[in-house]
Amino acid sequence: MKCGYVALIGRPNVGKSTLMNHILGQKLSITCRKPQTTRHRIQGIKTTPVGQAIFMDTPGMHQDEKKVLNRYLNKTADSTLLGVNVVVWLLDGLYWHVYDEQIFKKLDYAGLPVILVVNKCDKIKDKQAMLAFFAEARQKYPFAAIVPVSALKSTNLDILEQEIMALLPEAAAIYPEDQITDRPERFFAAEIVREKLTRRLGDELPYALTVEIERYEEHSELSKIYAAIWVERSSQKSIVIGKQGEMLKNIGTEARLDIEKLIGQKVYLQLWVKVKKGWSDSERALQSLGFVDNCD
Incomplete structure (x- = not known):
């Protein structure tokens, strides 16, 4: 039996909430095209015969800290890296954002296995460009795996779940198998x-x-x-x-x-x-x- 915590991180509005909802097969995190829709850390629990993965949906990591709310969102996202077993870093295309350099530094400090997930892969027509981006990504960071997905269409989510489960430690389930969240x-x-x-x-x-x-x-x-x-x-x-x-x-x-x-x-x-x-x-x-x- 495998069991552990999985942090979903990335910039605002890259599809973290949609990804978790589709992995769970039930809507827990609210979704909207506007950035900063997610304001709280939400646990989504998926139990299978292989093990239990506890996903942590977080506010997007961003640079703007003008207000107390913005600082709260960033600290909530950062603190999620404490006490998890695997990090899933979501991108929404074949490019790096200026703030991604800060995320690389946070991941270096955390020292956790990281799966890079490129979302909206169904919109990427140039497969050679995608392969070139994956090669570049491996040069930038020692990712445990790189998986292209479409969270909205559930493309390759089974592959992503297999990669996650392989990285989780052997442990007994923390939550009952029919529980899907810790929130009331x-x-x-x-x-x-x-x-x-x-x-x-x-x-x-x-x-x-x-x-x-x-x-x-x-x-x-x-x-x-x-x-x-x-x-x-x-x-x-x-x-x-x-x-x-x-x-x-x-x-x-x-x-x-x-x-x-x-x-x-x-x-x-x-x-x-x-x-x-x-x-x-x-x-x-x-x-x-x-x-x-x-x-x-």
């Missing part, structure tokens, strides 16, 4: 609401909002969820609510349906929009909204 349902309820907000309002309010579950009541036939949507300015509140409340109503309907799929039960979802000025640049505000004390 109320966490995912908040994330689902934030996904709908980000997808509908990403161009107008990409990073200015967050979601807090104020009450989560579980009953035999119905779960009642009361959630606050926090924005930074009063003008943003009217954008979220929309004309005659239509935007908020549509977001609530979409979120409720997804939460019902997740928990397998009818849901009553009540949303409020509240203003907390400068929440993304305040350590105290971030902690009160459920972000761990990782921003010092």
